[in-house]
Amino acid sequence: MERESADSTATVSEVESLVYELIGNSIALDSGFALSEDVQLQDIPNMDSLAQVRLVMEIEKLIGGRLSMDEVMALESVGSIRGLLRARGKLRGEP
C-alpha cells in the first residue's frame, strides 16, 4: 500500500476530508469509525447497497460525469475512492 510521505500532510487531510465528505453524504457516518485506506466499503456500518449507490452518485457529482463500469467495479475500499479521485484529477499535490 502506498504511504504518504511526512511532508504531504496537507494532501493527507485534503484526501481524508474529501473521502469523509463523500461517504458522510452517503450515510450517517459514525464519527468514531476510522476510515483507513484498507477499510472495505461493505464493512462501514450502515453502508448498505443504497448508500453505495449514493456514494457513486456523490463521486459522479464531484467529477461532473458518469463513472465507467470498470471504475464502479473498482470501488471496493476507502483507498480505491482515493485512487479514483486521483485518476480523475480531483486530488492535487499527490505523489
Add this chain to the structure above:
Amino acid sequence: MESLEGRTLLGSLFECASKHPAKVALRSGGESLTYERYMARILSTAARLRALGVAEASRVLVSSPNSLHIPILYFAIHALGAIAVPIAPDTAGLAVVALANDCGATLAVLGRAPAGMPCPVTTPPEMTAPGTGSVAPVCRRGSIADILYTTGTTGKKKGAVLTQENVFAAARNMTEFIGTTGEDVEVLPLPLSHSFGIGRLRSLALAGHTLAIERGVGNGGPVIKSLLSLRATGLAMVPAGFDILHRVTGDALGQARDRLRYVEIGSAPLRPQTRAWLLDMLPKTRICHHYGLTEASRAAFTECHADPGRTGVGKASPNVSIAICDENLNRLGPRQSGEIVVQGDVVMREYWKQPELTRDALCAWGLRTGDIGYLDEEGYLTLIGRKCDLINVGGRKVIPDEVEEELRLIEGVRDAVCVGETDPLLGEHVKAFVVANHSLDLAAITAFLQPRLEGYKIPRALELTASVPRTGSGKPQRQLLRARPAAESAA
C-alpha cells in the same frame, strides 16, 4: 444415509455430494468448497454444536454477514435434528436477546454477542472451521427445520415454524419452476437470513449446482463482476437490486445475456420499467418472479417473457393451490377480489408459541395471507394490497396502494404511503405521508388527484415527512405510521 427418513434437503445434499464430490458447491469471498468438503464441514460443525449441548429440537440462533458460515451452520443444525433460527446480521442487540428468549435458544452463533443473552454464545468461525469431528445425521421429515422470524408489515416479530417437509417442498417447487440444474452457477447477493436467500440455499441441496454467495448487491459492480468472471447462469435478487444495477452499471447486465439461463426475483413488486428493462437486457433468460411469504415460500410464480402483457404475480407454484376467499372464508370466483389463501405442503406448521395468531392464520383452506387479490379465469393471480391496510371510508374500502401510485406521479414526490385516520363522520379517511423535494399542501394534492380518483379515496390529511418506514424488502410499514405521533412526522 439410512437415518435420513424419506426425502429431506440434507439427504439430497449428501446424494449430490456422493455423485459429484469434486464439484464446487459454494463460493464466497475468494474461498470455495467442493461438495465433498462441504459435507465434511457440515459434519464437523455438527460435532462442535453437539458438544455445546445442541440436540434434536434444540433452537440455534445463527447470524453472520453472507459468507460460507451460514450454509455450513444451517445444514449442521439440521444434521442434529435441531432447529435453525437465522436472523439478520444487523439485528439490534436487544432484539437478538428478545428472539433468543422467544425461541428458547440452546445456543447462539453470532458475529457479536449482545449483553444479556439467555444462552451461550459462540462465533461462526469457531463453529465452522475445518475439523475432524463428525456425527451420524438425524434429519426427520416431520421435525421442525427452521423458525424464521418475520416482521412483515405489522412491525411485530413472529416466528414461522417450518418443518423439514415444508422446506423440502419449497425447494422442490422453485427448482422445478425455475429449472435449476446441476450445471448451473448462480450468483446470490441476497441475505441468507431472509426467506428468499435461504430458499436459494435450499435449492442447492436439490439441484446440486454451484452457489456464489456475495456479501450484498454493493454498488452493483460486484454482482456484474461475478456474473461475468464466473460465467454465471443464474442470479437471484430483489427488484431494488436490479434498479441499482441499472442506475450504476447501465446496461452491463446485457453482457451476461448469452449465458444467464435464469433469474429469480421476489420480495417486492417489479416496477413496469424494471421489468421492461430486464426483458430487453435478457431476451433468452427465464425471468422468474415469485410471490410468497415466509409462512408459505414461493406460493406463485410468473415467467416474465411468457406473460408479457401481465403485471400480476403469476400462477400457483407447482404443488400449491391458491384460493380467494371473502371475510367468511367462502371461496370467490374469477375476478372477485378477496383474501389470498395458499394451500400446499409449503405452508408453515404454526407461529412459534402463538396459538392465537396461528388460529387466525391457518384455516380449512390453508394459510390466510392477509393479502388482497383476485384470480382470472386461467388462475393468474393479481395482488391488490394488504387486508389490514384497507382504509374504510364510510363503508367504502380504499386500497392505499392505488392512492400512493397516483401520489407518486406528482412532480417532486419521492415516496408516498397512505393509512386510515380516524374520522368522526366516516369512521376513517385517507391520510397521506409524503416525502417530497419541495413543499406541498393538501390543496395541491387534491387538485392533482381529483380527476384521477373517486372523492372518498382522496387524502383528507397530509404529513410531509423525511422518510417512511419500510421493511428490509421495501414494503411500507403502515402500522408504524398509524402509531406515529403527528408531531414527529410533521415537516
